[in-house]
Amino acid sequence: MTVSSAAPAPTHAAGATSPGESGIGKAEIGDFTPHMVTLRWTEDDGWTVPRLGPHENLSVSPATAALNYGQSIIEGLKAHRQPDGSFALFRPRDHARRFRSSARRLAMPELPDDLFVDALDRLVEANTDVVPDRPGHSLYLRPYMFASEANVVPRPAREYTVVVISFLIGSYFGDSSDGVSAWVCRDYARAFPGGTGSAKTPGNYAPTMPAQLAAGRAGCQQVVWLDAVERRWVEEMGSANLFFVRGSGDDVTVVTPPLNGNFLPGITRDSVIAVAAELGYRVREEPVALDEWREACVSGLITETFGCGTAAVVTAVGRVRDGDREWTVGDGATGPVTSAVKERLLAHHRGLIPDAHGWRHSTTTGARR
Ligand SMILES: Cc1ncc(COP(=O)(O)O)c(C=O)c1O
Incomplete structure (x- = not known):
């Protein structure tokens, strides 16, 4: 994958009000965080290591296979602030397993669970300071993989790109007690x-x-x-x-x-x-x-x-x-x-009760600001 730094990056997830400033504790709900992680798979070389970079536009071929035949999968999970100020991802290995299962269904390569979790860890650590320490605010992570080969033949692609972006999320349906x-x-x-x-x-x-x-x-x-x-x-x-x-x-x-x-x-x-x-x-x-x-x-x-x-x-x-x-x-x-x-x-x-199921995965040790 090539990444263009010339085009402006999107700064805001859908459904939110207005973009907030980037910077320590300044992000508003819906704001994308300033970083993303990318990695790639090719038939010849397998997986690259996850690379942390700025959240910026992707540059893809107009013949990108995913745009033609839909070989594409997504995941969605959250990192929550813990009582000591650090972040914990919720059940990332279960999301990694589901990502592999989705990949199998679409004849895509299976990203090893360790690489999936490593990519998430890097993104959360890079963005810790952006997320305000407010109740109900957490970091939503969106890993996705698409067939990035330039190819318009309907067969499984030979090159795939994984991207993980994140944005600040509050309560999805608001906090109203109405159903x-x-x-x-x-x-x-x-x-x-x-x-x-x-x-x-x-x-x-x-x-x-x-x-x-x-x-x-x-x-x-x-x-x-x-x-x-x-x-x-x-x-x-x-x-x-x-x-x-x-x-x-x-x-x-x-x-x-x-x-x-x-x-x-x-x-x-x-x-x-x-x-x-x-x-x-x-x-x-x-x-x-x-x-x-x-x-x-x-x-x-x-x-x-x-x-x-x-x-x-x-x-x-x-x-x-x-x-x-x-x-x-x-x-x-x-x-x-x-x-x-x-x-x-x-x-x-939020780490308020013992983790009897092993659901929380700590990513940072940052102390509460
Ligand atoms: C169609 C659909 N069903 C159910 C769910 C709930 O899944 P999860 O609890 O893993 O987020 C989601 C959310 O990802 C979804 O997109």
């Missing part, structure tokens, strides 16, 4: 058996964008995806996995659809399963039908629903719209189980 509104997509399917639903590849996201627009027109914030075959089972919501709370008080069962290859095996989903058990809830992985979701919300059997993901953390669903039908989950606000799961997960992120 988000979700719109059930009936017109499109996101994934299907034998497809790429469980890989984190851009080709899974672009086709969902008309549904996002339709959800917005229906007055909803999120899209709920059903299975592609029976159009009956609830699979995912936007960039989040779904959990359903049956019962209340001392009699709570937390249910999430089992992994079936059609939706992303969320690292947060896996963490929530463990966290819910820590909190003493029964946890079950079983399919949830859309009709059951609606009827059980109406009857009061399902008391809460929440989505979870690296960006979304844990976010309550307050209202669901399916064509002309609409229902409220609980009282439409964040319920006690959702709150408890979120709080405990955040405590794991």
